Amino acid sequence: MFLKGLSLRSLGNRRWLPPLWGLTAALVMALGAGCTSEQSNLVGAGLHEARYDSLHLLKILDFDDFGNLEIEDIPFTQNRVLYIGRQGDERSAILVRYDFETWLDTIQADTDTSNIKRFNLILYFPNHYNNLRALDGTTITKVFQIQNLAAPLDSTVYPGDRPAVEPELINATPNDTIDINSPQTIPLRPEVLLGWYASHNGIMISEDEDLSVDEGLMGVASNEFDFAGSQLELDDDDTTVGVVLQIEFKEPAGYTDVLRPAVDLSTWDHIAPAPDDPSEGIVLRTHLRSYPYLDFDLSTLPENVLINRAVLGVYNDTTRSYGPLTNIICAEIDSSFVASVVDSVTLDDLGDAVASVTGRTSLDPYHLQRLEFNITRSLQRVVNGVFEDPIRYILCAAEDFFPTYDVSSVDPDFQLARFHFFGTTALDTLRPYLDITYTRIDELTEGGE
Amino acid sequence: MFTPRCLASLPGFPGDPVPGTSRRWLTIRRLSCLALAALCCWTSPASAQGPFALLNLGSSIQVHDARITGRGGWGMAEQDTLLPGFKNLASLAPLQGVTILLSGYAEGRDSQSDGTGRKTRRVLTPTVRAAIPLLGNRGALTAGFLGRRATEFSYTQPQTWQAGDLVVEGTEDFLRDGTQFEIPIGLAWRFSPIIAVGASVNLVRGSINETLNNFFDTDADGNGVVDYLPRSRSVNDELSGTSSTFAFLVSPFPRFQLGGSFTAAHEVEMKRHLEIGGVAAKADSSFSVQMPLAWSAGCNIRFSPRWRFGLDYDYQAYSEFSGRDDWAADMVDEWTWACGFERDRESVRRGGWSNLPIRFGAAVRQWGYKVGGNEIDELQLTFGSGFPLQRGSGHLDFAISHVWVGDLDRNGSEDRIWRVTVSVIGIEKWW
Numbered sequence: 001m002f003l004k005g006l007s008l009r010s011l012g013n014r015r016w017l018p019p020l021w022g023l024t025a026a027l028v029m030a031l032g033a034g035c036t037s038e039q040s041n042l043v044g045a046g047l048h049e050a051r052y053d054s055l056h057l058l059k060i061l062d063f064d065d066f067g068n069l070e071i072e073d074i075p076f077t078q079n080r081v082l083y084i085g086r087q088g089d090e091r092s093a094i095l096v097r098y099d100f101e102t103w104l105d106t107i108q109a110d111t112d113t114s115n116i117k118r119f120n121l122i123l124y125f126p127n128h129y130n131n132l133r134a135l136d137g138t139t140i141t142k143v144f145q146i147q148n149l150a151a152p153l154d155s156t157v158y159p160g161d162r163p164a165v166e167p168e169l170i171n172a173t174p175n176d177t178i179d180i181n182s183p184q185t186i187p188l189r190p191e192v193l194l195g196w197y198a199s200h201n202g203i204m205i206s207e208d209e210d211l212s213v214d215e216g217l218m219g220v221a222s223n224e225f226d227f228a229g230s231q232l233e234l235d236d237d238d239t240t241v242g243v244v245l246q247i248e249f250k251e252p253a254g255y256t257d258v259l260r261p262a263v264d265l266s267t268w269d270h271i272a273p274a275p276d277d278p279s280e281g282i283v284l285r286t287h288l289r290s291y292p293y294l295d296f297d298l299s300t301l302p303e304n305v306l307i308n309r310a311v312l313g314v315y316n317d318t319t320r321s322y323g324p325l326t327n328i329i330c331a332e333i334d335s336s337f338v339a340s341v342v343d344s345v346t347l348d349d350l351g352d353a354v355a356s357v358t359g360r361t362s363l364d365p366y367h368l369q370r371l372e373f374n375i376t377r378s379l380q381r382v383v384n385g386v387f388e389d390p391i392r393y394i395l396c397a398a399e400d401f402f403p404t405y406d407v408s409s410v411d412p413d414f415q416l417a418r419f420h421f422f423g424t425t426a427l428d429t430l431r432p433y434l435d436i437t438y439t440r441i442d443e444l445t446e447g448g449e
Numbered sequence: 450m451f452t453p454r455c456l457a458s459l460p461g462f463p464g465d466p467v468p469g470t471s472r473r474w475l476t477i478r479r480l481s482c483l484a485l486a487a488l489c490c491w492t493s494p495a496s497a498q499g500p501f502a503l504l505n506l507g508s509s510i511q512v513h514d515a516r517i518t519g520r521g522g523w524g525m526a527e528q529d530t531l532l533p534g535f536k537n538l539a540s541l542a543p544l545q546g547v548t549i550l551l552s553g554y555a556e557g558r559d560s561q562s563d564g565t566g567r568k569t570r571r572v573l574t575p576t577v578r579a580a581i582p583l584l585g586n587r588g589a590l591t592a593g594f595l596g597r598r599a600t601e602f603s604y605t606q607p608q609t610w611q612a613g614d615l616v617v618e619g620t621e622d623f624l625r626d627g628t629q630f631e632i633p634i635g636l637a638w639r640f641s642p643i644i645a646v647g648a649s650v651n652l653v654r655g656s657i658n659e660t661l662n663n664f665f666d667t668d669a670d671g672n673g674v675v676d677y678l679p680r681s682r683s684v685n686d687e688l689s690g691t692s693s694t695f696a697f698l699v700s701p702f703p704r705f706q707l708g709g710s711f712t713a714a715h716e717v718e719m720k721r722h723l724e725i726g727g728v729a730a731k732a733d734s735s736f737s738v739q740m741p742l743a744w745s746a747g748c749n750i751r752f753s754p755r756w757r758f759g760l761d762y763d764y765q766a767y768s769e770f771s772g773r774d775d776w777a778a779d780m781v782d783e784w785t786w787a788c789g790f791e792r793d794r795e796s797v798r799r800g801g802w803s804n805l806p807i808r809f810g811a812a813v814r815q816w817g818y819k820v821g822g823n824e825i826d827e828l829q830l831t832f833g834s835g836f837p838l839q840r841g842s843g844h845l846d847f848a849i850s851h852v853w854v855g856d857l858d859r860n861g862s863e864d865r866i867w868r869v870t871v872s873v874i875g876i877e878k879w880w
Binding site: 037038039040042043045046047048052054055056057075196300303304305306307308309311374376377380383384385386437439441 | 499500501503504560561562563564565567568569570571602603604605606610611612613617621622623624661663665669670675677678680682725726728729730800819821861862
């Protein structure tokens with residue numbers, strides 16, 4: 001309707017000109033409203049002097065606080081992996097006791113050994129230990145010795161010294177070297193079985209350190225092992241795992257029976273404690289979990305700085321570290337919490353006290369050289385005085401309360417990994433450090449509030 | 450005998466449409482004006498100005514309406530009570546109706562520096578003025594808003610920083626923005642048909658914001674992730690002050706008017722808020738700067754029944770600025786010479802194009818601060834025209850300007866600008 005009167009002829013009428021000019025001006029303004037401007041570029045840069053010049057560096061090597069938190073959640077007899085062998089300062093043997101009362105239904109107590117075709121002890125090694133090789137690439141071999149306990153097994157005293165054992169070895173071939181591959185069958189003398197019917201205190205499986213050339217703590221599936229599908233190379237998921245006894249009879253031909261342990265545990269008769277003094281190193285350990293916490297001395301860091309980059313770094317002592325690939329998380333933890341810990345903490349309490357900063361995955365203790373965590377944002381919060389309670393940085397394995405890094409099917413209590421990082425008395429090039437790249441904000445220091 | 454247009458009778462105003470104009474026609478005109486006004490109000494702060502705005506007080510904003518702009522910028526000696534010029538307060542004294550001025554401009558700018566160029570487009574609505582007649586057209590009250598300076602520009606450049614033995618690469622972004630504006634509240638009074646005076650109190654407000662960002666690209670850990678947090682420094686200066694302006698306009702001869710104004714030196718308090726991105730501490734401080742006096746003078750002479758020539762000189766003694774040493778070191782007196790011609794509107798029936806007003810002029814300006822060690826010179830050539838709104842209810846004007854700012858060799862940067870200025874002056878006669 002409005003445009004009905006608009007025609008070429010009417011355009012010549014000057015009464016149309018004001019609205020046409022108005023609309024044209026509106027259109028020009030709309031087009032010019034910035035939407036067609038080119039993006040910011042170099043133009044103007046030469047006229048203006050940049051304010052920031054350099055980045056400052058600060059390397060902090062001294063600690064303000066250091067300690068370890070021991071985690072005790074899993075009853076010692078319920079570990080799903082048992083350990084045998086030696087590695088560094090650690091030593092462990094496996095103690096097992098069987099309950100033969102349940103077996104009496106299938107085996108005649110007065111049976112002599114004539115119908116026993118084979119009598120074996122079977123060890124299942126989790127994947128990490130299966131065909132484990134030494135650093136030089138050679139296959140690790142072991143010589144195991146198996147002995148009867150002199151007294152009934154008391155599971156409550158472990159970790160502890162190894163129990164007294166009868167001197168006689170019950171291996172059928174005691175001096176044989178075995179490769180660590182799963183399952184490993186160790187023949188036992190059949191007459192031992194008859195003796196166990198009468199009296200069974202339990203057995204100790206240990207490494208013959210005189211004959212075993214290769215160092216190495218070996219993990220063995222325990223009675224509680226319930227991750228067969230992912231942690232053991234088994235053809236059959238129904239395979240009974242653990243330190244099991246296997247009896248194969250001549251008659252009926254091919255008949256085999258298996259007995260699982262009633263009690264099984266590791267002695268851990270030598271466990272090197274995590275150092276309390278950072279000069280002796282920093283140790284993170286899974287299985288028997290021990291997590292170190294530390295705090296660097298920030299007194300040399302100026303006030304009101306902008307942290308552009310902060311890296312907490314440690315160097316791994318590969319000669320003292322071992323175990324499977326491990327995820328390690330650097331987390332904040334309240335200083336009041338670590339100060340309140342007497343001996344150990346529970347996982348729940350630890351989970352409530354920590355906040356993840358960052359983490360690294362699939363760390364190989366045999367080959368890892370330097371481990372760094374970028375804690376830039378966390379340190380900025382420290383500088384900003386965000387925390388009422390000063391924080392420490394704790395290094396933890398991938399517990400459930402670190403869901404980003406808890407990607408494995410098993411928890412850190414499952415297998416043993418030990419990372420030994422150089423301490424504060426090591427060479428400067430190997431010491432723990434906090435590398436800070438920062439920007440000085442003198443204006444804030446002079447007039448800030 | 451020439452009759453000042455202020456004395457032209459309002460009834461029967463030549464711009465009135467013929468009787469019997471249809472309602473449809475009225476609606477279209479109203480809609481077009483509303484669209485323009487709405488668009489002017491909608492326009493946001495400019496996306497970019499010029500590189501000179503990165504420094505010192507920033508660039509001046511063209512505050513004049515399209516009519517004054519079209520004739521080069523002169524307006525101190527304006528004496529038009531139907532289409533008043535707000536450049537000289539005293540010229541408002543014989544105002545005959547409530548007047549509202551809305552003026553804005555769109556510009557395309559080609560900036561050259563640092564071996565490259567950047568084209569920007571922007572729209573500004575720096576001026577909104579209103580005036581109300583008092584006591585039988587002997588005086589007027591006025592208030593409004595006019596932008597004075599703007600500091601909108603940004604740049605991005607690759608940069609490296611030394612961090613110990615490591616060279617960290619990244620980009621440096623700098624953004625400066627903010628507008629300095631005035632809210633004048635004034636009074637004009639005509640003692641006789643020959644002499645009028647005016648005075649205003651101007652609330653000086655505004656802000657200058659600077660944000661410097663460093664974004665780092667270096668991956669020091671070698672894990673594919675940039676591990677340096679960017680740094681950002683943001684400074685916000687809020688300006689607050691009051692100035693006063695006094696003006697006069699004399700018409701000693703029918704063909705000649707002379708006008709002038711004076712704004713006293715005044716203090717502007719600047720409250721500074723400093724923030725560093727990521728750092729909790731903030732810094733607030735304040736300081737004062739002394740804005741120097743400013744004055745303007747101008748005249749116009751009618752040398753034919755329809756043609757006038759005008760000349761203005763604007764001056765502000767920025768060499769006497771104090772309060773910020775980093776600015777003061779580069780400051781020089783700012784002055785502008787503006788001159789131009791105007792052919793008045795005519796209302797001859799079927800006059801066609803010959804009825805239109807024609808304006809053209811030129812202005813030469815020296816900016817208030819040096820860049821690259823040399824003064825910034827500006828040359829502006831303008832052309833403009835306009836149309837009456839119906840029933841003498843106002844005027845719609847436009848001006849087209851081409852501006853040269855700075856010199857690449859002398860200042861390290863230069864701008865070439867095409868600018869379209871549009872203004873609407875509305876007069877309500879019910880008052």
